Amino acid sequence: MKAIRAHGPGDLRYEEIPMPQVGPDDVLVRIRAAGICGTDLEIADGTAVHIRSGRARLPFIPGHEWAGEIVEVGSGVAGFAVGDRVTGECSVGCRTCRYCLKGWYNQCLNLTETGILNRDGGFAQYISFPWYALHHTGDMSFDAAVSVEPTGIALNAVKLTGITPADFVVVMGPGPIGLFAVQLARAYGARKVILAGTNPERLAVGARLGADEVVNVREQDPAEFVGAATGGRMADVVIEAVGRPEAWDQIISVIAPRGRIGMMGLFGGQRCSVDFDPLVIGGLTLYGSVGAPGLWDEVISLLARGAVVSDGIITHHVPLADFAEGIRITRERRDGAIKVILEP
Numbered sequence: 001m002k003a004i005r006a007h008g009p010g011d012l013r014y015e016e017i018p019m020p021q022v023g024p025d026d027v028l029v030r031i032r033a034a035g036i037c038g039t040d041l042e043i044a045d046g047t048a049v050h051i052r053s054g055r056a057r058l059p060f061i062p063g064h065e066w067a068g069e070i071v072e073v074g075s076g077v078a079g080f081a082v083g084d085r086v087t088g089e090c091s092v093g094c095r096t097c098r099y100c101l102k103g104w105y106n107q108c109l110n111l112t113e114t115g116i117l118n119r120d121g122g123f124a125q126y127i128s129f130p131w132y133a134l135h136h137t138g139d140m141s142f143d144a145a146v147s148v149e150p151t152g153i154a155l156n157a158v159k160l161t162g163i164t165p166a167d168f169v170v171v172m173g174p175g176p177i178g179l180f181a182v183q184l185a186r187a188y189g190a191r192k193v194i195l196a197g198t199n200p201e202r203l204a205v206g207a208r209l210g211a212d213e214v215v216n217v218r219e220q221d222p223a224e225f226v227g228a229a230t231g232g233r234m235a236d237v238v239i240e241a242v243g244r245p246e247a248w249d250q251i252i253s254v255i256a257p258r259g260r261i262g263m264m265g266l267f268g269g270q271r272c273s274v275d276f277d278p279l280v281i282g283g284l285t286l287y288g289s290v291g292a293p294g295l296w297d298e299v300i301s302l303l304a305r306g307a308v309v310s311d312g313i314i315t316h317h318v319p320l321a322d323f324a325e326g327i328r329i330t331r332e333r334r335d336g337a338i339k340v341i342l343e344p
Helices: 038-045 142-146 148-161 176-187 200-208 222-229 247-254 277-281 296-304 320-332
Strands: 002-008 011-016 026-035 065-073 085-088 112-114 126-130 134-136 168-172 192-197 213-216 235-240 255-263 285-288 314-319 339-343
Touching (some): 065 126, 134 296, 142 148, 142 296, 192 222, 247 255, 314 320
Parallel strands (some): 168 235
Antiparallel strands (some): 026 065, 026 126, 065 085
16 A cells, blocks of 8 residues: 655655554554644654654654544454444553553553554555544544544643633634634633634634634734733633743733633743743643543534534645645645645
């Protein structure tokens, strides 16, 4: 089969490799769509944390956002059949360690991550995947199905921060996950959702997807804007989807006392100076949010009934053979690119 494999920093190759083996607990899935994520750019650059640390075994197939249809099932597989449309989780735990037994398999002591850490991903024509980390996607489009993983990332932060109809919510970062977070904050009843960022085109998409107000932080002071938009109350919840050091000062400038902060962005080794006094004095609660443990079926339901959509977020489709072009479009945000989908 054809696949993209990472052999080292800056060395991603489109090549012919053997079909993956299908064990008794595995299904073989024909990939129909795979999304390019910021993590995939880091893999292409060799700056991804698992490559830098040496934990990731090379070569491997990237791609942790994928959807397809089953073409073969192993002898021990339950609940799946040939022809089913499916997607698979990024975090795949051992199911036996203390974290997995508590449902925190994203913190598994023996963790593998699809397309990231010691488990091949979806930038290929086929993937062999364990049935217990697989989910039915029904008759939803492959574009919607490939959006399950990034939507789940956003939902985890929304659930951790406990958004309610009483809350003013600020989402920082109008990238794909931030745009899904806007919709989820609305779906879970936020009183008002404010989207903050620097890209006017993406902020406009956020407004179309349900943000009540948007603020370009290069043009307006976010604290002044949020203060005016909330009648001086400020943000009860901030969802961070930026992954840049300057985000912390902006968060502290807009958060209300007793506010909750959900941090999703990965900083890629960038360090920032943090003044913890506002955290202590304001009685703030800070949540680190990674993965979407136990949330995949909920996400699929939201996407299936249109409570969350990928329209306007998925902007480009590129053949798998042209993955290098897909990477360039994503990196350069060419032609208003937000999310690029590879199609094997």
